[in-house]
Amino acid sequence: MAMRHFRRTTVFAALAFFVTAVAADAHPHVFVMAKSELIYAANGSVKAVRHTWTFDEMFSAFATQGLDKDNDGKLTREELAELAKINVTSLREFDYFSVMKSGDKQMAFDEPVDYWLEADANKVLTLHFTLPVKAGAPKGPLTLDIFDPTYFVAFSLAEAEPVMLKDAPAGCSAEVRRPETAATGTTNLSESFFNSLNSASNYGSQFANRISVRCK
Numbered sequence: 001m002a003m004r005h006f007r008r009t010t011v012f013a014a015l016a017f018f019v020t021a022v023a024a025d026a027h028p029h030v031f032v033m034a035k036s037e038l039i040y041a042a043n044g045s046v047k048a049v050r051h052t053w054t055f056d057e058m059f060s061a062f063a064t065q066g067l068d069k070d071n072d073g074k075l076t077r078e079e080l081a082e083l084a085k086i087n088v089t090s091l092r093e094f095d096y097f098s099v100m101k102s103g104d105k106q107m108a109f110d111e112p113v114d115y116w117l118e119a120d121a122n123k124v125l126t127l128h129f130t131l132p133v134k135a136g137a138p139k140g141p142l143t144l145d146i147f148d149p150t151y152f153v154a155f156s157l158a159e160a161e162p163v164m165l166k167d168a169p170a171g172c173s174a175e176v177r178r179p180e181t182a183a184t185g186t187t188n189l190s191e192s193f194f195n196s197l198n199s200a201s202n203y204g205s206q207f208a209n210r211i212s213v214r215c216k
Contacts, residue, residue, distance in 0.1 A: 028154035031056040034146055035158045040167040045137040050130045060125040080117035088112045088129050094199045096131055099145040108134045140215060147208035150197035157209045171216035179207045
């Protein structure tokens, strides 16, 4: 398939190349299985969110082409380091696909830390990164929505241990709500519609996975 013009901002490294190999009317293009860990400070407020995102096999295959520098059939953290850096840098414009709120107030994140990519025996990629919450985060109940506003990337929370609370105050627990909206309706929308979406769009929020934390 000839390279076509890819107008929207690249969300992940290699997406511009990847999208040329999938059907033009297919959305989403990339699928991610997600797990999240909310890390609490001593005062009872959330101080960071640690994400673990596993990409689908097709995207992983495209993204890792040419990265096995020593041709040993394995991908090390060192070989994936530059790709990991590009990934988290590209996510900044999209607020890291993470919207955390306390009531109606959205919490802001600092730059990601402790990030790396790893590949399993089948070269399926998993991205690990931690988002520090900026100072002044309130204590108490909160929600964390995970979604791509352009729905180029579809997230699913893992069935087993999708969320963990680390050092949370006693009585805190987390509930998970997966999106009820089916993706099948996206086939009725044109590629130009999706290309017009950007980081400020709200379209992808209907496919959000929500983590709700309540403390007794």
